Structures are given as C-alpha cells and as structure tokens.
Amino acid sequence: MNKSSQGKITRISGPVIYATGLIGPQKNHVVNVGYEELLGEIVQIRGEIAIIQVYEDTSGIGINEPVIDLKRPLTIQLGPGLISTVFDGIQRPLDLLNTDFIPRGAKLEPLSSTKKWDFVPNPKTKVGTELKGGEVLGTVQETTLISHKILVPPNVNGTLKEVTQGGKYSIREPIALLDDGTELYLSHEWPVRQPRPFSKRLPLTTPFLTGQRILDYLFPLAGGGAAMIPGGFGTGKTVLERTLAKFSSTDIMVLTLCGERGNEIADALSSFMELEDPRTKRPMIERTCIIANTSNMPVAAREASIYAGVTMAEYYRDMGYRCSVLADSTSRWAEALREISGRLGEIPGEEGFPSYLPKLIGQFYERAGLTETLSGDKGSVTIIGAVSPMGGDFSEPVTQYSLRFTSTLWGLETELARARHYPAISWKISYSGSIREITNYMEEQYSNWIETRGKIQKILQEEEELERIVRLIGKDTLSETQNGLLLTADIIKEGFLQQSAISETDAYCPFEKTDLMARTIIRAHEAIQGHLHNKSITVEQLYDKTPLIEELKRLKEFSVFEINDYYINLETHIDEEIARGIAL
Ligand SMILES: Nc1ncnc2c1ncn2[C@@H]1O[C@H](COP(=O)(O)OP(=O)(O)OP(=O)(O)O)[C@@H](O)[C@H]1O
Ligand SMILES: [Mg+2]
Structure with a gap:
C-alpha cells in the first residue's frame, strides 16, 4: 500500500x-x-x-x-446490499425522503457492515483449489429475487488455504483465505472508471424486449446493446425510462438519475419503491439499484454517478445476470463535465463542452455488451441513455456524440407529445442497429417478423409521401387504394404504436401479442386493398358502414386468444362486413 x-x-x-x-x-x-x-x-x-x-x-x-x-x-464497494439501496454518485446511501441532506464530509458506509448474510460456499471451491479472479466462492440470497454470487475480485489469484463451511457473515468478516495471506470477503472494492474484465465479448443475438410495441417490433435493441432516447422538454423520456425499468427483459436494473430536481427524484423513487415486478409480483426494488443525484447536489458527484452505475451493472453481469443501466439524463451529466472543465480553464469545445466529451460518452456506452464472464458464465450490460437537448434541437453536441456510440435511436418528437400520441417515439427518425444481430432468433420464434415489420414501415413511409402530395395539391388527387393506405397508417398509429404507460392492460404488451396485432393489421390491410382495388367498396363506406376500422384500432384491448380468433377468420369477416355494408 x-x-x-x-x-x-x-x-x-x-x-x-x-x-x-x-x-x-x-x-x-x-x-x-x-x-x-x-x-x-x-x-x-x-x-x-x-x-x-x-x-x-x-x-x-x-x-x-x-x-x-x-x-x-475512486472506487465503489460491490457486495450484497447494493440492491434496494439508493446511493448518491459516490455511493453514500441516501435517505429517500431527505435526498439533499447528507452532512458534508460524512463518512457513510456504502453497504452495511453489521448486517449478516447467509453465505453458502460453492462446493467446487475446496481447500487447495487454484482460484482465479471472477470465480464463484459461494452465494448469498440478497433479495427474494436475486441470488448474489460472491466472486473472487477480478485482480486476485491464489491457492485457497481456508474457506468457511458457510453461515452468517457480515461484509467485514473474512470468508476465505489464500496461501499468500489475502483474505476474501463478501464484498470487494472496484475503481469506477475502470471497466471490469471479462473473458471475451460475445456476439449479440437476442432482443432486449421492452413490452413497448413500437420498440420491440420496429426498433428493437439487442440485449447487451446501447440505445439513446433524445427528447425535448416534457416529451416522455422519464416515463419511458421508468416503463423500461418496469417491463424490460432484464434481471438487474440500475437506474442512474442524474441532475433532476430533488422533489422529482424523491417522487420517482418513492413510486418506484411501490412498483410491483410484473413477472414475479415482488416489489421491483428487489432487483433494482438506484443512484440519484439531484440538481442541487454537487456537480462532481453527478459526473461520478454514471460510472458508479455502470460498474454496479458490470458486477452483476459477472455473476451471469442480464443487467441494464438506464441513465436519465446524460445531458445533465455532460453539463457537470462542462462546469468542471470551465473551472479548470480548459479550452472549450462545441457549446462549451470539453473537447474530450465524445471520448467519455464513448467510454460509457462501450461498457455495454454480452460477455463470457471470468467464471465462464454469460452476462450482459445493456445501456439506455436519455438525452435532453435544449429546445429539442438534436444537432447539439451531447445528442450528436451519443449517436456515434449507440447502435439504436429511440427519438422522442415534440409534435407527437403535443398531440398526446404516447409514447412519443418518432417512427421517422428512430432506427435500430440490432436487426441483423437478432434476425435469426426472431425468425425462429416469429417467422414473419422481418416481412411484416417491413410492410408496416413501408406503409408509414408511403403515408408520409402521400401527406406531402395532399399538402401540395389536395386530397382529391389520391386514388381509393391510396386513401385506403392512409386509413391503415391511421390504424397503425392509433391502434398499434400508441400505448399508454398508465393503462392497466396496455402498459405492457407481450411480444406474442405485438406480433399478432401487427400481422392482423397487415392482413386486414391487404384484404381491404383488394376490395378497394376491385371497387367493391369505397374508403368512405368502409368508415361509415363497416366496423372494421374501429375493430382494428381496438385490437390492443383484446387478449392474444381473442385476437387470434379474429385473425383466423379475418378474410371471411372482412368479406362479410363489406357485403353487409354495401347492402345497407
Ligand atoms: N407513454 C406515456 N403514456 C402516458 N403519458 C405519458 C407517456 N409519456 C409521457 N407522458 C406524459 O408526459 C408527461 C411528461 O413526461 P416526462 O416527465 O417523462 O418527460 P421528460 O421528457 O422526462 O421531461 P423533462 O425534459 O422535463 O425531463 C408525463 O407526466 C405524462 O403525463
Ligand atoms: Mg425527465
């Protein structure tokens, strides 16, 4: 030392x-x-x-x-007790209702040193075993949901000289001893700015499913990938991040709340404490780590919070878990860097941000990945960062630099938010960089996904083009099939892409249902286009005299079984309704 x-x-x-x-x-x-x-x-x-x-x-x-x-x-302490505690950026535990008031210089223990955990040793690690960094010494049941593997710190190797038979231990009491005198504990320290090592990176192959139709179907992110959510003031970044925290296919969620107002964070935290995990019906907090830095807390701690968050996620990744880091908002983090850089008298880059901002943003997102851990397990870190560009102007530096390092963009549009089309994710600017990675997996499970997704995107693009024509020369120039396409685009937007985060039944949509809804809408579209083409009905009659458009817009209210029944009989049903409508 x-x-x-x-x-x-x-x-x-x-x-x-x-x-x-x-x-x-x-x-x-x-x-x-x-x-x-x-x-x-x-x-x-x-x-x-x-x-x-x-x-x-x-x-x-x-x-x-x-x-x-x-x-x-600068290190953080990694061990049982990380879950369910709220920390500030330098890992001091925060009192939820008093987030602003940690006395200065307070030496608060990050993890309780008195709490006893029931340690169960790994039967494979016997005295005399050559231990390598990252190997599993045993487990502790951290919460009902999470079995916490106790790992040999990544930078420690040696022969195991003594190991406990198991029992109740605090993080201060050694559980094992190596030949060279190194004691091993339930927790270890790790420098936050240094990515934790792993054996190798693995190609991404499975989707990070979110239960949000527009994301899962049109702009999916691979588990272990990185996405950004840029959006102007009040467009729904925080609601979306919280929805992802609740519903996405993740074992451990790390929320990094950066630079928002204190009362907002306190509200968010207490509501989060009450959330129920929809998969396990246990409180969400039993698989969540939270790092909170309010706008009136010192800026440097805000700078550190991003690294603390991703280090915690990597730690659980090393146990073989799928982990996610949700950072809200990375702009507030970049502003902290700007303030410090200004104080240092550094030559400012774009808009006063330090010239090394892109490098730091890159280093943050590069910590995402699917990896083979040092103990031969498989674990992942998925990173999703919200960006709050001033005035919703996406040309500003934080948005632009983040674009370079994230494969997937979920862009929120002020216009959509104003029209209360939620989630206000724009289908025009958003994109997925994960399509190729997950195609095999998706096509095996949902054989028509690529094709149906392509058809939906094509309809939305054609709608944009037709709307442009209508603005230039009026609606009269459109053919009936073109008017029919506008109708389908409406069904897609209202009936498929819109999804309220506060709806009891629709806030989460399993992929099976998303897929079935998409295929139903496309199948209906093709049948209706056939009728419009043959002039067996007009668009106006479809609207006024058949229930079809309304039915398709309301698919989300029905169960998978009900939609499936509807889907199976779709063509006959459409033919009958059209015949009845005409006869009226
Ligand atoms: N998916 C959604 N479903 C229903 N309502 C939503 C949804 N998304 C956003 N809203 C509404 O929009 C409001 C603002 O959303 P939110 O606070 O997430 O925006 P923000 O982008 O985080 O704003 P800020 O820029 O202030 O951080 C919410 O309080 C809610 O009323
Ligand atoms: Mg917000």
Missing part, C-alpha cells in the same frame, strides 16, 4: 480546488480535502499543483487547509 501524503489548499473555485505539497500525486487518485475531509479526485497535475474536483459542497473551506492524498482511485 502506498503511503498517503499531505499538501495544502492554495486556491478554491467552486467544486475545483488547487493544492500543493502532495508527493507524487497521480491523476484519478482520491483525496480528502480540508479539515472536514471532503472527498475529491485529482483531475489534473500542473507542475507542483494538483487540481482536484470535490464531490461535496466546498463553501466554507479555506486556503491552507490540508489535502490528504489517499493514493488510490
């Missing part, structure tokens, strides 16, 4: 302080600042001067107060 060294404060600029007198200071090492021992991190070294960002409010700190170099990087 390196010895700590002491220096003193020479200058203070908000969250940034300058110190001299440290011996051999290193970038990214943490320090204690001032008599109150606030936590800080060295971000630059200029000659004799170490420049430090402080994770707590620096008001009241004075020149010449001490700075102690702790000679280690």
